[in-house]
Structure formats: C-alpha cells, structure tokens
Amino acid sequence: MAEIELHNVTRKFGNGAEALGNVSVAFESGSMTFLTGHSGAGKSTLLKLLLRLDVPTRGQVLVGGVDISQLAEKYIPVFRQNIGVVFQDHHLLDERTVFENVAVPLRVMGMADRDIERRVRAALSAVSLLEKEKLYPPLLSTGEQQRVGIARAVVNRPKLLLADEPTGNLDPDLSRDIMELFEQFKLVGTTVIIASHDRELINSMGKRIIELDHGRLMGANY
Amino acid sequence: MNAPVRPGKGRNKAPKKGPWSSPVSAGIAGFFRAHSRVAKESFAFVSARLGTSLLVWLLIGIALGLPAGLYLLERNLGAMSEDWQGKPGISLYFEPGTSAEMISNVREQLGRDARIGDVALVSSELALEEFKAYSGLSDALAVIEHNPLPDSMRAVLADNVEPFQIKLISGSLAQFPGVKEVVVELTWLERITAIMQLVSRLGIILAVLFGVAAILITATSVRLAIESRLEELKVLKLVGATNAYIRRPFLYFGLIYGMGGGVIGAMLVSLSIQVIEGPLARFIGSYGGVLGIVGLDSAFVVGMLGVGGLLGIAGALLSSRQRLADLQVG
DSSP, rough: SSSSSEEEEEOOOOTEEEEEEEEEEEOTOOOOOOOOOOTTTSSHHHHHHHHSSSOOOOEEEETTEEGGGBOGGHHHHHHHHHEEEEEEOOOOTTTTOOOHHHHHHHHHHHOOOHHHHHHHHHHHHHHOOOOGTTTTTTOOOOOHHHHHHHHHTTTOOOOOEEESSSSTTHHHHHHHHHHHHHHHHTTTEEEEEEOOOHHHHHHHHTEEEEEEEEEEEHHHHH | OOOOOTTTOOOOOOBBOSSSOSSSSOOOHHHHHHHHHHHHHHHHHHTOOOOOOHHHHHHHHHHHHHHHHHHHHHHHHHHHHHHHHHHHHEEEEEOTTOOOOHHHHHHHHHHOOTTTTEEEEEEEHHHHHHHHHHHSOOHHTTTSOOOOOOOOEEEEEEEOGGGHHHHHHHHTTTTTTTTEOOOOOEHHHHHHHHHHHHHHHHHHHHHHHHHHHHHHHHHHHHHHHHHHHHHHHHHHHHHTOHHHHHHHHHHHHHHHHHHHHHHHHHHHHHHHHHHHHHHHHHHTTTOOOOOOOOSSSSSHHHHHHHHHHHHHHHHHHHHHHHHHHHHOOO
C-alpha cells in the first residue's frame, strides 16, 4: 500500500466552484513528485488536503491507511508535526533570527534546547546558511530566505515534505539548487510533493509529474 | 470566497487517531521547559512595550482598587461596630448653667449603678477646645463670648448589660436633675450597620462591574497582542502547534497584566488611605475611638494579586479562544 492515497477526491466550495474533481492518485514513501498545472488547476487545494488544512467534499485522503479527513481536532497538530511545508513567500518571522525561525517546529514539539541547537545547525548547514543564523530574515536575499524556509521545513525530519511553488521568485540556477536539495531529503525516506508551474525545471529533474487542469487529473508519467 | 473548513462536519464515523505519532516525546520536562520559555518571552514582550503595559496596569488597577477599597471600608466599619457593640455607651448632656455639685452628684450615682462601667466627664471648656481642634474653626469660635457647649458625661455600660437594656437605662438617666438630653450610641450602631450593608452591596455591584471591566481591558490588550503576531500564529498552526501551545503566551500576558493591575490597585488603595487617614483619625477620635485600619496587610496584597491574575487569565482566555477559532491558515 502506498504511503499516501487520494481516492475519488472532490473539493467543492460554497459558491459551487470545483477545485478538485474526482482525483485519485497515490504517492509511495520516499518518492518525489511534481504537481503541475496552470494557476487555479487545484495544486494548492491538493496540498491543503494533505496538510489537513481542508477536507474533501467527497472521497478519501489516506495517509498510512488512515483517512485524515476523519482525524479528531486534537490529533491534527501531531499529524502536522510530521510534515514539512515550504511556501513561495517563505512565511518567515521577521522579528526572529534565522536560527529561531528554523527552531520553531522543534520548540512546538517541546524538544530540549541542546537538541534544538544541534538539529537547527544541521538544517542550516544543509542549506549553506550556518554563518547567517544570527541574522534577521529581512537582511537576507530572496534565495536565502527561501533556503531558511526549507531548513525550517526539514528540521523536524518530516515524513512528508510539501512545497507550494518553492522556486516561484527565484532565478533558474537557484531553482535548480533548491530542487537538488529536495532530492536529498527524498533520499532519507521523506515523501516529497512539490507544486510548481515551471515545466522547464520540472522536466529537467526527471521525476514523476502529475498534471492537473481545472481540478481534474490530466495525466501522470508514472 | 471559499467556505470555511469544518473538519469532520457531516461525517458519522468516530474521530480517528492520526497515522503518525509525535516525532519527539517531550514529557513533563518539555512541558515545564515550554512554560519557562514562554514566561520569559512574555515578560520581554510586556517590558518592551512598557508605556502600553503601564496604561493597562493602571486601568486594571483602578478597576480592582475601587471594589477593594469598599471591601476594606466594610471590614473597618465592621470592626468599629464590633468595638462599640462590646462596650455600648450613653452620653448625658446637662442644662447650661448646671452646677458642678449637681454634675458631681450625677457622677456619684452613676458610679454606684452596677449597670454602668466607666464614667468620663467632659466639661464645656474641654468640649470647646476639642471642637476648635477638630473643626478648624478656632478663629471663628474665638469671637464668641459665651461657650455654647454644655457639660456632658459619657457612661460606658458594664460588660454584662445586654444591648436591649440600653434604652431602659437611658430612660432612667434622663430623670436625673440637670440632665437635658441622653444620647444612646445604639443609634450610631444602627447607622453603621445600615452603612455597612450599603457599602457591602455597593461593593458587590462594583466588584462585578469592575471585574468585568478588568476582564475586558485584558481581553482587548491581549487581542491587540494577538493581532500583532498573526503571522507567527499561522506558522505555528502549520508546523503542528496545539491551540493550548498557541494560547499559552497570551495567557501569560493576561496573568502579567492582571497581577500588575493588582499591584497598582493595592498601591492606589494604600495611597487613598494615607490621604484620608488624618481626617478619619480625627473623626473617629471625636467619638472616643482610635483609628486602626484593619485588612490592609500582606494577605490583602496577595489577594489583589490573585484576583488580578485570575481576571487577567479570564480576559486572555476569552480573547484568544475567540480569535484563534476565527484564524484561517493557508
């Protein structure tokens, strides 16, 4: 059984608009997959369903065999503690240092300071930002801010890594570097799902691609 | 506009446990670690906005100080009435021009009466001197040629005399030659009891009104703090923070604001007592009493801190529960 499975998932909003229509797809543990499609294709909605920020109108989202739309409220935080999220606009906290931004998921889990220090330094080292740990995000370049966001997403060694347009503001070289970084996490068993409309970059990575169009699954190179 | 997410709405199955457990088992040590860190951060947040914090403390302090002041007033009136109830007294006022011999005669008769305890004579001259001292009208009184005040005598009843006997005794004392008027202190007891009841009820009304005010002041301040940290709260939600974790710093804000307000409230009450202490001592002294404020002690201050802290937490809970329920993430 795949780690993550969507069975006939439909998501309709109150105004009748359908963000996803009867989508069925599976993601194996430790796989790396690109979700692509135009703006409004349903990529972000799918990521929200996987993060349990939203629930489908119809169908099931199974993670480890459990339908996460049935999760009780009190179990959702622990579920999310196992997921890393990277956003196009980083969502960094400007008044906290790079170190403190990356440490946020570990503090939420109640980890000891000594272990936080070790894990944050390792994550910052992986994105080559160790020397900037004491700086504040506004002092960093866009690419550096995105790398801080990635460090924060992987510092808790997530089982699932979700990225929504992670290279949207970056130049091609930097985009390529970041994709290679994601590939490293895939190698340690993390399931990586990246939503992007940058077809050129996606094709160059040679990974599985799932294409959405107006909420429908158009095709996948399995 | 997307419909708000109502997780699990319309589903019949029992809520399920998640597929994954927490990556870290923090235990009780993690709980205290998190509290200690959040407490430090909350103090830093409040200190960094000292002007705003002082204003909040002052507002809560005034809200707590008014009912607390009334509570102290009620306690002191109670103590005063207990004092008087233990030693009921009667004042006898003589006709102007009553001879010293007649007054002395009355005093002797009172001394022989088993129902009477101590007897003190207040001559008209002494009464005038005391009146000058307490009224501050010494200049005006200096131009009066004749002393208008009568000689008087205050008799404290014996310990074994029941309060209901006072009126009977006063009736017999009024028969003494030269006695113009007999004033029973029971009237004062009745007045003080009535005032105490009034103060007590006013205290309850003010405590409820100002308690609600203190909660609303804290709730508003905490709401502003939440709004200034919305981005952080969204990130916390995304990385798996529980609502209790997200609420925690705001509960500390409420506690700090409330306890700070309690300290200010206790200071305001103490300051007010210092301001009225002089006139109050003279007033009580004019009835033969000695001012001794009861209740303004360390227990009172601790009580103010406790009540302030509880109201602060209540305000913070009110505000944070409401705002976090509305928080849209993603």
